[in-house]
Amino acid sequence: MRTPASTYRLQIRSGFTLQDAADMVPYLKSLGVDWIYLSPILTAEQGSDHGYDVTDPAVVDPDRGGAEGLIAASRAAREAGMGVLVDIVPNHVGVATPAQNPWWWSLLKEGQQSRYAQAFDVDWDFGGGRIRIPVLGDDSDLDALEIRDGELRYYDHRFPLAEGSYTAGDSTADDPREVHDRQHYELIGWRRADNELNYRRFFAVNSLAGIRVEIPEVFDEAHEEIVRWFREGLVDGLRIDHPDGLADPEGYLRRLRKVTGGSYLLIEKILEPGETLPPSFECEGTTGYDALADVDRVFIDAAGQGPLDALDTELRGGQAADYEEMIRGTKRRITDGILHSEMLRLARLVPAGAGLSVEAAADALSEIIAAFPVYRSYLPTGAEVLKEACELAVRRRPELDTAVGVLLPLLLDAEEELGRRFQQTSGMVMAKGVEDTAFFRYTRLGTLTEVGADPTEFAVAPEEFHVRMARRQAELPLSMTTLSTHDTKRSEDTRARISVLAELASEWKASLTRLQQLAPLPDGPLANLLWQAIAGAWPADRDRLQSYAQKAAREAGNSTNWTDPDAGFEEKLTAVVDAAFDNAEVRAELEKLVAQLDPYGAANALGAKLVQLTMPGVPDVYQGTEFWDRSLTDPDNRRPFSFDARKRALAALDAGERPASFLDETAKLLVTSRALRLRRDRPELFTGYTPVTASGPAAGHLLAFNRGGGSAGALTLATRLPRGLEQKGGWQDTAIRLDTAMTDELTGRSFGPGEVQVGQILATYPVALLVPTA
Numbered sequence: 001m002r003t004p005a006s007t008y009r010l011q012i013r014s015g016f017t018l019q020d021a022a023d024m025v026p027y028l029k030s031l032g033v034d035w036i037y038l039s040p041i042l043t044a045e046q047g048s049d050h051g052y053d054v055t056d057p058a059v060v061d062p063d064r065g066g067a068e069g070l071i072a073a074s075r076a077a078r079e080a081g082m083g084v085l086v087d088i089v090p091n092h093v094g095v096a097t098p099a100q101n102p103w104w105w106s107l108l109k110e111g112q113q114s115r116y117a118q119a120f121d122v123d124w125d126f127g128g129g130r131i132r133i134p135v136l137g138d139d140s141d142l143d144a145l146e147i148r149d150g151e152l153r154y155y156d157h158r159f160p161l162a163e164g165s166y167t168a169g170d171s172t173a174d175d176p177r178e179v180h181d182r183q184h185y186e187l188i189g190w191r192r193a194d195n196e197l198n199y200r201r202f203f204a205v206n207s208l209a210g211i212r213v214e215i216p217e218v219f220d221e222a223h224e225e226i227v228r229w230f231r232e233g234l235v236d237g238l239r240i241d242h243p244d245g246l247a248d249p250e251g252y253l254r255r256l257r258k259v260t261g262g263s264y265l266l267i268e269k270i271l272e273p274g275e276t277l278p279p280s281f282e283c284e285g286t287t288g289y290d291a292l293a294d295v296d297r298v299f300i301d302a303a304g305q306g307p308l309d310a311l312d313t314e315l316r317g318g319q320a321a322d323y324e325e326m327i328r329g330t331k332r333r334i335t336d337g338i339l340h341s342e343m344l345r346l347a348r349l350v351p352a353g354a355g356l357s358v359e360a361a362a363d364a365l366s367e368i369i370a371a372f373p374v375y376r377s378y379l380p381t382g383a384e385v386l387k388e389a390c391e392l393a394v395r396r397r398p399e400l401d402t403a404v405g406v407l408l409p410l411l412l413d414a415e416e417e418l419g420r421r422f423q424q425t426s427g428m429v430m431a432k433g434v435e436d437t438a439f440f441r442y443t444r445l446g447t448l449t450e451v452g453a454d455p456t457e458f459a460v461a462p463e464e465f466h467v468r469m470a471r472r473q474a475e476l477p478l479s480m481t482t483l484s485t486h487d488t489k490r491s492e493d494t495r496a497r498i499s500v501l502a503e504l505a506s507e508w509k510a511s512l513t514r515l516q517q518l519a520p521l522p523d524g525p526l527a528n529l530l531w532q533a534i535a536g537a538w539p540a541d542r543d544r545l546q547s548y549a550q551k552a553a554r555e556a557g558n559s560t561n562w563t564d565p566d567a568g569f570e571e572k573l574t575a576v577v578d579a580a581f582d583n584a585e586v587r588a589e590l591e592k593l594v595a596q597l598d599p600y601g602a603a604n605a606l607g608a609k610l611v612q613l614t615m616p617g618v619p620d621v622y623q624g625t626e627f628w629d630r631s632l633t634d635p636d637n638r639r640p641f642s643f644d645a646r647k648r649a650l651a652a653l654d655a656g657e658r659p660a661s662f663l664d665e666t667a668k669l670l671v672t673s674r675a676l677r678l679r680r681d682r683p684e685l686f687t688g689y690t691p692v693t694a695s696g697p698a699a700g701h702l703l704a705f706n707r708g709g710g711s712a713g714a715l716t717l718a719t720r721l722p723r724g725l726e727q728k729g730g731w732q733d734t735a736i737r738l739d740t741a742m743t744d745e746l747t748g749r750s751f752g753p754g755e756v757q758v759g760q761i762l763a764t765y766p767v768a769l770l771v772p773t774a
Contacts, residue, residue, distance in 0.1 A: 002236050003264050003284070003478050004035035005680045006613070007085055007620045011039045011486060011638055013049050018060075018069025022076040027647050030654075032676025035083035035236065037620060039486065041070065042225065045094040045207075049638055050486065051087075052241065053094025053208060055101040057222045074234040083236040085264070088226060090252065091245035096207035099158050104209065107131065109160035111184025119218045121200035121210045123345055130186040133159075134193035134206050142187070145176035152180060154187060191563070197341035202245065203428050204338040214247040219255060230260045237264030239287060244269065244376045244427035247420050250280050257282040266480050270430075270452045272374045276475070278381040285479020288620060289452025292482055294468050295612050296447050296495060297460035298703055299604045301721050304445075304502025305458040311509050312444040315524030323442055323456050328370050328396070330441070331433035333557065335366035339432065342425050343369075349418040354406045364403035365422070367393040368411070375427040379414035386411060439489060440556035443529035445502060446536065447495040451487055459502070462703050462720070466691040469705065473616035473689040481617035483608060484625050486638060491622075491631035493668075494536035496608055497594075497601030501532065503723040504596060511593045518586045519579035521572060523559045526552065530573075531590075534580055536601075537630045538594045544639075545577045548632045600722045602628075602663050603766040606671055607703065607718035610767045613675035614707060614716045616689055626672040628665040662765045674745040675769055678714060685714040685771060692717075694758055696734030701725040702758055704736060712740050712772045717758070719766035731759035742770035 008028050010021050021036060028036060040051030043061040051064065060067045077084050095104045103116040108131070111117070112124060122131050135157055136142065145154055147166060152159040165182040167173035180187065188196065193206055200210035213219045229235040238260065243249040249267075257265060265283040271290045277283075313320045335343050340362070347361035356364070371392035377385050390408050394401050413419040439449035448455040460468075472479070483492035490498070501508045512531055521527040530549055534540070537548075553560050553573055560566040560573075579586040605628070613619045622629075624641040627649075631637040649666045650673060659667040679686055688709030694702045701720050707713040717736075719725060738752030747764050750773050761768050 001262055001264055002083060004083055004085065004237070004618050005683060006032070006034045006618060006676050007037035007480070008033040008035075009037045009039070009485070009620055009622045011049075011623055012041055012051065012064045013039075014047075014063045015640065017063075018065030018073045020065075022069070022072040024643055025073070025076040025080050025082065027643060027650070029080040029082060030650060031621075031626065031673050032678075032680055033082065033621070034676075034680045035085050036073065036077055037085040037239070038073070038087060040087045040089055040241070041065075042088070045096050045100060048094070049635065052089050053096065054089050055094045055097075055104075057093070058225050060225070070229070070234055078233075084234065085237045085239060085266075086226075086229070086235050087239040087241060089241045090211075090213050090222065091242045092202040092208040092210050094207060095209045097158075098160070103211075105160055108133075108183070108185045109162060111162070118215055119211050119222075121212055123198040123348075126345070126348065127186065127198040130184055132186050132188050132192070132196060132198050134188050134190045134197060136187050136189045139189045139192075141189070142177050142180065145180055145187075147174060147176050147179060152176065152183070159183070159185065159187070194338055194340050195344065198345075200342070200345075200424070202242070203432055204334075210245065212247065213252060216255075219252075223256070223259060227259050230263060235263075237266070240265065240267045240283075242427075243267045245424055247424060250278065250282075250378060253282045264478070270375050273454045273457065275374050278378045280381070281378075285476040285617070287485070288480040288482035288617070289450075289485075291472070291479070291612065291615070291617055292450060292488075293453035293457075294460060294465060295481075295483065295608050295615070296450065296453070296499065297457060298462060298465040298611070299496070299608055299720055300445070300447060300459040300499050301502040301724060302459035302461070304505045307505035307509070308444045308502065311505070311512070312525070312528065315528055317524070321442060321444070321525075323438070326441060327434050327438045330437040330557075331370040331429050332366060333437065334429050334433040335362075335369060339425075339428055342428065346418060346422055346425060349421065350407070350410065354410070356403055356406060360403055361407070364393070364400050364407055367397055367400055368404065368407070369422075369426050369429045370433075371396070372426050372430065375430045376423045377426070379412065379419065379423065383412055435489075436555055437557055440529065440552050441525060441558060443525045443532070445498065446490060446529060446532040447499045450489055450495065451485075462691075462700070465703065466689075466705065469615055470689050470691075477616055479617050480620050481612050481615060482620045482622065483612050484622040484629065484631070484637065485620075486622070486634060488637065489633045490533065490536060491629045491637055492608060492625060493601070493605045493628050494533070494630045494632065496605035497597050497630070498532050498536040499604055500597045500600040500723065503600065503721060507596060508593075511589060514589050515586060518583060518589065519576045521576050522569070523553075526556055526559060526573075527576070529556075530576065533632055534577075535590065535593050535597060537632055538590065540630070542577065542581050544632070544636055545580065546574060548636060549573050549577050551633060599663060602667075603719050603722040606662060606668060606765065606767045607720065609668060610671050610675055610716055610769060611703065611718050613672065613679065614686070614714060614769065615705070616707075619676075619679070621672060621676070626669045628668060667765060670746055671765075671767060671769075678745060678769065678771065682714075682771070688713065692736055694734050694736045696732060696758075698725055698728055698731050698734040698758070701728075701731075702734065702736070712742075715742060715768075715770040717761060717768040717770070719762060722766060731757065731762065734758045736761075738770075741773040743773045745769040745771060 042054045043056035043059045044051045045053040060070050098105050106114045106116045166179045202208035246252050267283050269286045343362045346365050347358045350361045371389040390404050411419050411422050554562045559569045686707040690706045692704035703718045703720050706715045735755045735757050737755050741752050743750045
């Protein structure tokens with residue numbers, strides 16, 4: 001198996017095609033990247049900026065460069081000695097525009113007789129033999145239907161007509177409503193999707209329909225083009241999107257490994273604290289959110305927890321946030337709201353002899369899912385987690401004791417549909433209830449509410465970090481590590497700046513109080529979230545921040561929401577963001593705060609970057625983040641950037657120019673390029689993991705480790721809690737011992753052997769990457 005030393009994620013779209021990726025290979029090679037890592041490239045909904053809404057799995061998207069573009073990108077990578085990793089989407093397909101998806105069009109036209117009927121996960125009985133499509137503004141909108149060009153039309157929506165269901169060639173011969181009643185689908189009001197949908201979706205996205213790749217024929221057709229990539233040597237590995245949505249993730253990975261010739265596989269899997277991948281999974285690891293959480297927290301000051309908790313409580317009117325109870329509530333909001341159709345489908349699978357009504361079963365199932373501590377079980381792996389969730393559900397709701405007792409043995413049986421489907425559903429609820437709701441409500445420190453993280457874990461001490469890294473080296477040495485992705489709520493540099501608030505808790509409280517006085521928002525926790533985000537991303541243009549504010553407020557769902565926005569509240573929210581630009585006092589307060597945070601945030605960002613690039617695992621660099629990148633949640637993190645500026649800056653560094661200071665974004669480029677090159681060109685320096693301890697008054701401000709496996713390897717040094725270090729008077733006599741002479745890849749300066757002052761090593765930058773002197 002060929003494996004990468006590092007990857008670089010490229011978002012492939014019409015504005016940056018596979019041919020553009022090919023053109024960037026020389027720069028990425030110079031940067032030190034080992035493999036290019038491509039976002040989904042199969043044909044997707046026209047205009048899609050992300051590619052996760054695949055409409056035709058048989059063709060590389062022409063808008064993304066087509067088959068010729070993939071050949072060009074692969075050839076460029078091969079000629080540079082680089083590999084290719086591609087993101088694929090096995091769980092669902094895009095159905096927003098039926099005519100663009102031949103599988104879905106066939107299903108709608110032919111119903112259960114379609115050759116693709118088995119590919120989609122439809123409860124035909126519940127729909128009376130028809131699949132329900134929630135596109136109408138209201139059920140009364142059926143009056144807006146018309147027949148045109150042999151299709152049923154609803155404004156811009158086009159649907160096929162079943163053979164014999166209308167008078168061909170005469171659009172006036174049939175009543176469109178009566179024709180609609182003769183179709184294999186039923187168009188319904190969009191609000192009915194919460195309770196009456198009868199097809200599995202991706203989360204609660206009506207335009208993404210789940211497919212059943214557990215069926216061999218469906219797997220084969222869905223992966224025929226992907227298999228060709230490996231057969232023709234175009235691709236070396238795959239990133240698998242959302243395997244938790246599959247009926248049988250273990251079986252899927254086993255089959256995928258076989259058809260790709262034993263290739264390198266990563267899964268987009270959220271591991272909760274203490275959770276490990278099932279040992280039977282045939283993959284090299286995850287896409288790195290677990291690593292991201294550890295890196296973030298080792299740069300957060302644990303002493304800030306008390307003051308920030310107190311501020312959060314004050315903003316909540318004196319009521320301390322109870323995260324466990326919060327996520328129970330947000331999960332129930334999801335099970336009883338946008339995913340209630342999925343819960344009812346589970347409830348309908350409970351045997352009639354169980355003595356539970358559909359409503360009672362749905363309530364008990366929802367309470368069990370709300371008690372789930374992880375995204376899903378993989379029975380028999382995770383059976384104990386399921387049992388514990390049932391016990392917690394009963395403790396919370398004693399009246400459910402009988403119902404839960406009936407359900408538990410049914411849920412433990414993965415061979416039956418209820419047990420299998422429950423596993424597919426729990427992850428949906430976790431993602432929507434926690435990541436997409438609670439993470440916008442639990443706002444004491446924005447760094448903590450990142451995808452894949454447990455926000456109740458405030459900070460990680462260096463000693464615990466070393467334990468986790470040693471475990472990673474032993475168990476998941478080829479798993480990806482990351483700091484930013486297309487899915488992160490905030491980019492790495494935004495989080496690095498926000499993390500400083502734990503060191504400046506009193507200053508932050510004073511600043512937030514002042515901002516709330518000048519531009520009041522009647523939702524204290526949301527104001528906390530919003531001003532952290534603005535300070536973390538500043539400077540930013542108005543539209544970016546307005547878009548973020550609206551999304552954050554609606555996701556939180558406390559003061560407004562997506563389905564029934566509160567216009568009055570959103571006017572106040574808009575005014576708060578506008579004040580950052582138009583109110584001189586607000587702007588002055590914000591810029592004063594940013595000036596306080598910026599130098600410490602830059603030190604945190606460089607430290608996190610070097611640690612992530614040199615720690616155990618395969619480091620990924622998200623496109624553009626070799627410069628400062630202070631993005632917020634999608635789509636903000638997919639906005640365009642300049643490769644040309646990065647090329648010029650890298651050439652200047654290689655010509656001997658050095659950043660004016662560590663605040664210069666070329667300092668991040670220096671750290672990124674030197675670490676990536678070293679990992680690619682000298683793999684023998686990255687074969688183990690040993691903590692390096694310092695002595696002296698500021699020893700706790702150093703995070704250091706040696707990657708040698710029994711001999712001298714690459715040595716990473718990073719500054720922790722830079723504001724506290726400054727208050728102590730700097731490094732003073734803090735020192736480390738070097739067993740051999742070593743040279744810093746960032747400055748070219750040499751040190752040791754023997755005891756060396758940390759302040760000497762870190763005199764130029766807050767980080768250093770030492771290698772044995774030749």
